[in-house]
Amino acid sequence: MTTRFHPSKEKRSELSGLKNIGKVTERWLNGIGVYDEQGLRRMGAVKAYLGIRQIEAGASLNLLYALHGALTGTHWNDLPPAIKELLRRQAERDHPEGGGRH
Numbered sequence: 001m002t003t004r005f006h007p008s009k010e011k012r013s014e015l016s017g018l019k020n021i022g023k024v025t026e027r028w029l030n031g032i033g034v035y036d037e038q039g040l041r042r043m044g045a046v047k048a049y050l051g052i053r054q055i056e057a058g059a060s061l062n063l064l065y066a067l068h069g070a071l072t073g074t075h076w077n078d079l080p081p082a083i084k085e086l087l088r089r090q091a092e093r094d095h096p097e098g099g100g101r102h
Contacts, residue, residue, distance in 0.1 A: 015040070020066035020076050028052045028059070037071075045071055046087060050095045064091055 014036040015026045032051040034040050040048060045067035053059045064087050065076035 015070075018070040019073055020069045025063065025066065028056050028063075031055055040067065041071060046090045046094055049091060053095075061088060061091075064088070 013026055013030050015021045015029055015034070016023070018037060018040075021029075029035075029040065029048060029052070032043075032048065032055070034043055034048060043051070045064060048067050049059065049064040052063065061084075062076060065079050065084055068074075068083070068087055069076040069079060
């Protein structure tokens with residue numbers, strides 16, 4: 001009897017093509033169950049950021065901006081200050097114990 005190789009049933013990530021998403025951020029997103037753009041859109045940038053902050057001490061507000069930028073096709077550093085402030089406030093509102101870390 002021969003044993004057939006079966007590819008892993010683990011989901012493949014399709015995030016690396018998005019602006020602002022590097023290997024580390026992709027791994028962090030995979031860690032919270034996000035594997036593609038649609039999954040990130042469903043979760044939203046703020047919720048994804050807060051989920052990552054639960055498991056990764058190195059996550060800063062730049063990650064929040066990068067996730068939003070990934071969804072809007074904008075480099076995180078090009079986001080207007082008003083958008084950054086709105087995202088920061090939303091993160092703090094949704095997680096008052098420290099939604100924003102610099």
